[in-house]
Amino acid sequence: MPSPTLRYAYFPGCVARGACQELYQSTAALTQALGIELLELKKAACCGSGTYKEDSQLLEDTVNARNIALAESLDLPLLTHCSTCQGVLGHVDERLKEARENNPAYLEEVNRFLVKEDCAPYRGSSEVKHILWALIGDYGLEALQERVTRRLEGLKCAAFYGCYLLRAQKSIPFDNPFQPESMENVFRAVGATPVYYRGRTQCCGWPLSSYAAAESFTMAGGHLQEALEAGADCLVTPCPLCHLNLDSRQPEVEKVIGRSLGLPVLHLPQLVALALGVPPRELGLERHVVSTKPVLEKLGIIDN
Structure with a gap:
């Protein structure tokens, strides 16, 4: 059986708080039914839906490094229920973890912007996880079936x-x-x-x-x-x-x-x-x- 105290830093994204409010509503109902605790990141910003990088890769990385850093400050994985948010945040997370190893100067540049905004620096200590992956990898399909x-x-x-x-x-x-x-x-x-x-x-x-x-x-x-x-x-x-x-x-x-x-x-x-x-x-x-x-x-x- 899964842990009864699965906890995530919750990144609902923009659309679920606007045009698709039923997604926000049903995610709350589902996680409550499964005993999963969500700590919503209310200070998070829009991931950009892939558009920020059209102007600046640094902009996309900095905005989403901040989003991930908010989850890291809670020592929790970041959970999203939006494939677009997962794709953008997950790819930024991959890129910055690679930069930590191969291009530390770039990561330092990103973190300087975060520090200016009184935000904790990105450390690369968290995971970005779509609710589909959480159901399969953390909760488990057998445990889900039992519920x-x-x-x-x-x-x-x-x-x-x-x-x-x-x-x-x-x-x-x-x-x-x-x-x-x-x-x-x-x-x-x-x-x-x-x-x-x-x-x-x-x-x-x-x-x-x-x-x-x-x-x-x-x-x-x-x-x-x-x-x-x-x-x-x-x-x-x-x-x-x-x-x-x-x-x-x-x-x-x-x-x-x-x-x-x-x-x-x-x-x-x-x-x-x-x-x-x-x-x-x-x-x-x-x-x-x-x-x-x-x-x-x-x-x-x-x-x-």
């Missing part, structure tokens, strides 16, 4: 990994970046059936959406169609930005591709929390643009 009170039997779930979780870092724990199985293993642990399709490890199209909406929505539509054709009842993603393009913009996607879709898209914590018996009303499922009622109906869940 399931509502097995998701008959629910066909299609994982949508996206880009950052698999490819932003030089190495990722508990998975193969080219043939991932971590999310599918979580599905099996909670009783759901994994559905495989070609686009599950590809980009959702979000980075294009601000300047090439038609291309972005065509990309998203292709993934949604493939998942539907493979028999999926829902798509499950570990990234709120992917969720925005695949759920919130699904009506726009339908117009671009000229086809009705109606595929529910769940955040990973929502799916797992459902299996732990958390009521849907505590998971923000009503906030989704595409109704999640078909998922609940298939599972025989009535939420009063």
